[in-house]
Amino acid sequence: MQRAVFCQSACSQQAFFQSARSQPTYFQPACSYSLFSPPAFIARRLLLLLIVLSTIAVPLYSGFASAAPLIEWQGSWQQGGLLLGRIQPGQRISYQGEELKTTANGQFLVGLGRDAPEVSTFVVTNAEGVAVETQHKISSRDYHIQRVEGVPQRTVEPPSEQMQRIRADSALVSAARRPVTDKTDFLNGFSKPLEGRITGVYGSQRFYNGVPKSPHYGLDYAAPTGALVKAPAAGVVRLAHNDLFYSGGTLIIDHGHGLTSSFLHLSEILVAEGSRVQRGQPVAKVGATGRATGPHLDWRMNWRNVRIDPALVLQSFPASDE
Numbered sequence: 001m002q003r004a005v006f007c008q009s010a011c012s013q014q015a016f017f018q019s020a021r022s023q024p025t026y027f028q029p030a031c032s033y034s035l036f037s038p039p040a041f042i043a044r045r046l047l048l049l050l051i052v053l054s055t056i057a058v059p060l061y062s063g064f065a066s067a068a069p070l071i072e073w074q075g076s077w078q079q080g081g082l083l084l085g086r087i088q089p090g091q092r093i094s095y096q097g098e099e100l101k102t103t104a105n106g107q108f109l110v111g112l113g114r115d116a117p118e119v120s121t122f123v124v125t126n127a128e129g130v131a132v133e134t135q136h137k138i139s140s141r142d143y144h145i146q147r148v149e150g151v152p153q154r155t156v157e158p159p160s161e162q163m164q165r166i167r168a169d170s171a172l173v174s175a176a177r178r179p180v181t182d183k184t185d186f187l188n189g190f191s192k193p194l195e196g197r198i199t200g201v202y203g204s205q206r207f208y209n210g211v212p213k214s215p216h217y218g219l220d221y222a223a224p225t226g227a228l229v230k231a232p233a234a235g236v237v238r239l240a241h242n243d244l245f246y247s248g249g250t251l252i253i254d255h256g257h258g259l260t261s262s263f264l265h266l267s268e269i270l271v272a273e274g275s276r277v278q279r280g281q282p283v284a285k286v287g288a289t290g291r292a293t294g295p296h297l298d299w300r301m302n303w304r305n306v307r308i309d310p311a312l313v314l315q316s317f318p319a320s321d322e
Helices: 014-023 038-060 160-177 309-314
Strands: 003-008 072-075 080-084 092-095 105-112 120-126 131-137 145-147 199-200 203-208 213-216 218-222 228-230 235-244 246-255 259-266 282-285 296-302 305-307
Touching: 072 246, 080 296, 080 309, 120 309, 131 213, 160 235, 160 246, 199 296, 218 309, 235 259, 246 282, 259 282, 296 309, 305 309
Parallel strands: 003 131, 145 203
Antiparallel strands: 072 080, 080 105, 092 120, 120 131, 199 218, 203 213, 218 296, 228 282, 235 246, 246 259, 259 296, 296 305
């Protein structure tokens, strides 16, 4: 497989072609050195090198030569962001060594984690097997420190007899998020699952009862117990569990292509596993179950096993009818 590397943020394919083809095809000495005098010999060698490079560049980019960008992007290029990309139909795209699922017209999703590196690298391969590597810069974020007091101490430092349950809960959640289906419900955008004051944000470092724990990966909405939670987008219910150790009542909806929404600390779940829901449909009620100090909704989103920021998703992909 042939592979070339270029930076999409720095130049386009067309600019590459113009650069490759604008190299001189001859060298005129500025004075009467022979072709074997040192300056002329060096220039002659450079000329041969340029000729070789120009003959390589064109076939290497065969199938990619157009004024259009290699990948069209929509979304937020910052840590925690979700990206919707598009390549030409018939092409394939790989990220971190894995080929991504694409729609019939070449659309695909990519999620950027809380601590995503400064640069993301993608490889686009055409029908002839020619591959082009392209990179994109990712903006870093500063995260808050949040101290939460009054949570049940057993959820801060779980007793040893609870560890088997915690591991089983984690396996259930991982299995619910694992499917990467052909569904494209995400293309219609997202709405808030409820209206309420934001009390917790994505990425913040959490201290529970003074004990440092993992960062918070959700968007917390303050709301009274029993307030309706609505599906932010259509999808299939992958998990509906009334009592997980940390998250209490937990609901996971699959929006397609490995993108899921999770709703935590629920008092009641209104839909069953395997059922299909529509955006705006009531799916649960706010509660204070699991590791919580009071009633609120913790909304989380994952692209595959990457935790992304729901606030950035709402910003980048608002529902099409809003």
